[in-house]
Amino acid sequence: LAKTTQPISMDSYEGQEVNITCSHNNIATNDYITWYQQFPSQGPRFIIQGYKTKVTNEVASLFIPADRKSSTLSLPRVSLSDTAVYYCLVGDPDSWGKLQFGAGTQVVVTP
Amino acid sequence: KAGVTQTPRYLIKTRGQQVTLSCSPISGHRSVSWYQQTPGQGLQFLFEYFSETQRNKGNFPGRFSGRQFSNSRSEMNVSTLELGDSALYLCASSLEGNYGRATGELFFGEGSRLTVL
Numbered sequence: 113l114a115k116t117t118q119p120i121s122m123d124s125y126e127g128q129e130v131n132i133t134c135s136h137n138n139i140a141t142n143d144y145i146t147w148y149q150q151f152p153s154q155g156p157r158f159i160i161q162g163y164k165t166k167v168t169n170e171v172a173s174l175f176i177p178a179d180r181k182s183s184t185l186s187l188p189r190v191s192l193s194d195t196a197v198y199y200c201l202v203g204d205p206d207s208w209g210k211l212q213f214g215a216g217t218q219v220v221v222t223p
Numbered sequence: 224k225a226g227v228t229q230t231p232r233y234l235i236k237t238r239g240q241q242v243t244l245s246c247s248p249i250s251g252h253r254s255v256s257w258y259q260q261t262p263g264q265g266l267q268f269l270f271e272y273f274s275e276t277q278r279n280k281g282n283f284p285g286r287f288s289g290r291q292f293s294n295s296r297s298e299m300n301v302s303t304l305e306l307g308d309s310a311l312y313l314c315a316s317s318l319e320g321n322y323g324r325a326t327g328e329l330f331f332g333e334g335s336r337l338t339v340l
Contacts, residue, residue, distance in 0.1 A: 146328075155227075155313045155331025156266070199266075210256065210279035211329065213266035 116200045121218040130187040132217050134200030137181050142204035145176060145183045150197045150216070159198075160185070187219075195221045225249065227332035229314050235338045241302040244335045248295050248316030254278075255297040256329065257289060258313040266313070272297055273319070301337075309339045 117135040124130045136145070144163050148156035160167055162174040162183070173186040187194055197216040228247040236242050248255050256279075257269040268281040272291035289299040295316070301308055315329035 148329075153311070153336070154333055155315065156329070157331065158328045161328065210268045210271055210281065212268060213258075215265055 116202055116214050118198075118200050118214065118217045120215065121220070123220050123222065124190055126191055126221055126223055127189050130190050130194070130219060130221075132185045132187075132198055132200070132219070133182055134185070135182045136200070136202045139180050139202055140204065143180075143202050144204070145174065145180075146201045146203075146211075147172070147174065147185045148199045148201065148213075150199065156199060156213070190219075190221045192221050192223065195219060227314055227316050227330050229312075229332035229335050231335055232333065233336050233338075235340060236304050237340050238304055238306060240304050241300060242304060242337060243298055243300045244312055244314075244337075246297045246299075246314030246316075246332060248297070248314075249330055252316035252318055252330070253295050254317045254319055255291055255295060256315045256317075257297070257299050258315065259283075260311040260313060260334070261309070269299065269312075304339045306339050309337060311336050 144161055146161040147159040149159050150156040160169055160172050160174045162176050164176050164180060167174045175184045197218050199213050199216040201211055227249055230245045246255060254273045256271040258266050259269055260266045269283055269287055270277055270289050271279040275291045286302045291297045311334045313331050313334045315331045317329050
């Protein structure tokens, strides 16, 4: 599984856009990029997944440059309830049953 | 649609005892994975089951075991409990995609918080 590097923490104010960049220099051809969100004492929740270019859903956008060595999760207009840990994971379909979570990024949103 | 259900939610054991945790996946999901989460080690993969067979295994000692039943429900067991086994144990289920593989979207339960005294 490709190793990922993401910031330990990020602070933001309500209503701002939060962008979390994840580095994965050793990403393989078959690897996808997946982001999860976790609140305290709860299991992680799937946010978004992509392979290349841009993916958008009702919650977030995922930007992946052509070389795929990094990716950016964008959370538009965050609210207090977006305070959570965000995990970036990279892997191919054979590894999705055994996801390896890193330390994640603690995002704190304040009024 | 009911989510992933884990029982019990909280439990306290003493060193040397054993514990069994249960997980009921989302209806129709045949892949079930287990994770251990501690403040020091973060989220660590324990094992994955698919159609009653262990498909993947993490780097945990043999005291940690699991199984999956024909209805996809899964149990994990930890024998000879140690203080370091205190953790939140999370179960996740997923739909299989092509070739029976997990699709990359795991649905997690709320976990079973184990405290070992």
